[in-house]
Amino acid sequence: MPIRTPHGRGAAYRAIWAWPLRSPLRLAFTTAVVIAVVVGSTLAIAALAPVRPGSGPADVPGGAASAGRRPGVPSSPTPTILPPVPELTPSQLPLSAAPAAAVEVAGRWAAAWVRPRQGTTPREWLDGLRNTTTDEYLGVLSAVDPDNIPATRVTGKPRPVRVAPRSVQVEVPTDTLKLIVLVVRDESGWRVAGYDRE
Known part of the structure; x- marks a missing residue:
């Protein structure tokens, strides 16, 4: 039989929210279900997100990502050695x-x-x-x-x-x-x- 009064609906909602609090076992079970739902939705969103080029291991020369490289951060080129800069001295005349x-x-x-x-x-x-x-x-x-x-x-x-x-x-x-x-x-x-x- 459907619930027809606001008082009846409130009692039904209270019964649902109070169910996990009636015993420690129910509370642990409810917590595990909530964590599983959150982790599952996060993984599903990550799996559906498009992969950006240049962020996967296949894009790294040699077919494997280097150990020190962080994902999403482009690797820096090998530093070049600049010629020495002469000291600045004021021009002095004889x-x-x-x-x-x-x-x-x-x-x-x-x-x-x-x-x-x-x-x-x-x-x-x-x-x-x-x-x-x-x-x-x-x-x-x-x-x-x-x-x-x-x-x-x-x-x-x-x-x-x-x-x-x-x-x-x-x-x-x-x-x-x-x-x-x-x-x-x-x-x-x-x-x-x-x-x-x-």
């Missing part, structure tokens, strides 16, 4: 290749850099360097107090100590130290972009 204009700018800059006469303002000192200094380095020199410069005069001729295609380091002797002036070439000609003390 000292005789130093442009006379760059050496001359370094000498003029050093003569304007030394401590000015008493009463010269920092702005006047900076204006004296403007024609021979890059704009970027002028910003650095604006923080310098010219009264703290130890040298008071240039005592010898400037001479190049390192030459590159677009820069020259020039040594300029003063009465207290030797300046190493870096002169670079920009769109307006040769300009000082820094200095160091030897």
